[in-house]
Amino acid sequence: MIAAQFDYKVPKSLNEAVSLLAADPDGSKILAGGHSLIPAMKLRLAQPQVLIDIARLKDLAYIREDGSQILIGATTTHYEIESSELLKQICPLLPACAASIGDVQVRNKGTIGGSIAHSDPAGDWPAAALALHAQLVLVGPNGERTVSADDFFIDLLTTDLQPGEILREIRIARPSGKFGQAYQKVPHPASGFAVVGVAVHLTLKADGSCEAASVGVTGVAAKAYRATDTEAALVNSTLDEAALDSAASQVCTGVDANEDLFASADYRCHLAKVHTRRAIVSAKANAA
């Protein structure tokens, strides 16, 4: 199908994008990679009046190390993250997550900021953002504010991003100490979206026991979430078989799991448990 009529604007700077958006915050949509928005528009499920294309703002696409932080610009593509030598060394969860997204065409166009702002319940980035305690920098008519990933994802396709605001940057504390990360995913065979996706970041003590753990889960519920019970079961454990079993078994505790034609709620939770365990095992192995 062909999209409904819309106006298309190409700002030359982020400030211009913010003021274009301010003219009609509810009728306008920010376009980055367009791999979620454009299909929805073609099906006329989304009919914005105005598209504001920020994909051409080259100064919004970057991966930088700044002291103890990793800064990633919102329009950085999945492929740029997947192929970043810097990230492979200092935060391998990000390239691993990027590599699992869709296909080459999607990874070449789709952006990390677009994926996080869209907050698809099966999107991969929200799980990684939660596991890495990412801080999201939002810019709007009243200036900038920073929101933690924990507070950002509110519900199905709903985030803390207010009408008029644009996600500008993703900030992640550079992992330190003895740490290991992993992303485990069951892709939907047709769409490549996560039926279940689990991102794990572990920090180990000198004796190999677990000092800190964070687990982000996508695909299971209406939004990505932190599996806090699983995290609690890992911390201070020696990551032995019993601890892994107990941690993995709690990944769906208190979660209202999705159900669709492909996977029932029970099956989804089963997958989540199996893949949480695998993700923890490989994160532990990666830490060695």
Next chain:
Amino acid sequence: MKVEGKHQIDAPRTRVYEALINPEVLQRTIPGCERLEKTGEDTYAATIRAGVGAIKGVFNGTVKLQDLRAPEHFRMVVEGKGSPGFLKGSGDLDLEDAGEGTTVNYTGDVQVGGTIASVGQRMIQSTVKMMASQFFTALTTEAKTETSEPPPKHGFFRTALRWFSGWLKGLFGR
């Protein structure tokens, strides 16, 4: 698709029931409801702008209330058609006393077709859950504000009038 759930509302059962079948309250509490007009006995025409995030659609349809047994039960039959597809469904709502408050149990069957069903299937259930939770949150607010409302206005006027006439009588009776 089966839809079921349970919501706790902090208001007496009769009040919750009245709110649930009151078209004015429903128009304010159904997420995205732009129009709800009575077209016959317990039958209403509705326009609902439903959507989450970037995905939005306008549905036009009818809502019928059946099996009304105040204050414990009614059945709602909904039929709608819009740009992203169509939906058809019916549900039973049962109200139970729960201490000072009320528990609303709902169970129903919804069929969704058209574009939204073919491409949005994986999100339909979450959307329904999200809208149900928004609806019950709004309904709770409505039911609560009604209880805390000041006594009906005529009471105040009657008291004032009585005081005023008494004052007049006193004035002229002297």
